Amino acid sequence: MATTEPTTGLTTSKLTIDPAIEGLAFDDALVELQRTVAELEAGGQPLEAAIALYERGVALQARCERLIRDAELRVEQLVARAGGALETRPVQSERVADGPPDQAASESR
Numbered sequence: 001m002a003t004t005e006p007t008t009g010l011t012t013s014k015l016t017i018d019p020a021i022e023g024l025a026f027d028d029a030l031v032e033l034q035r036t037v038a039e040l041e042a043g044g045q046p047l048e049a050a051i052a053l054y055e056r057g058v059a060l061q062a063r064c065e066r067l068i069r070d071a072e073l074r075v076e077q078l079v080a081r082a083g084g085a086l087e088t089r090p091v092q093s094e095r096v097a098d099g100p101p102d103q104a105a106s107e108s109r
Helices: 026-042 047-077 094-098 101-107
Strands: 002-004 011-013
Touching: 026 047
Parallel strands: none
Antiparallel strands: 002 011
16 A cells, blocks of 8 residues: 655555465575565566565565564573573573673673
8 A cells, every 4th residue: 555655745655464474484484585585686677576576575574583583582481401490591692692702791691
């Protein structure tokens, strides 16, 4: 659905979430995203087709991010302590792990 912004006069469209994308597993969404990016990079599409591909890519990328966030939460919640009890532990990002030693140590406290 396209709307015209009153202050700028520009036409914008609201993305509708494709139910087929929302049902994709992570691996399937990633493969589709890679295919969509390759198709865009190859070029040659009419403008409207390129825009539709771009919008699909954005929706696929958002789906992948949501699935990764959900997986991180599951990992965070399911860390077993010695003795079999479960405890919640945050997932340490690569930035913190790869940062300077004193930065990583100060962030883990």
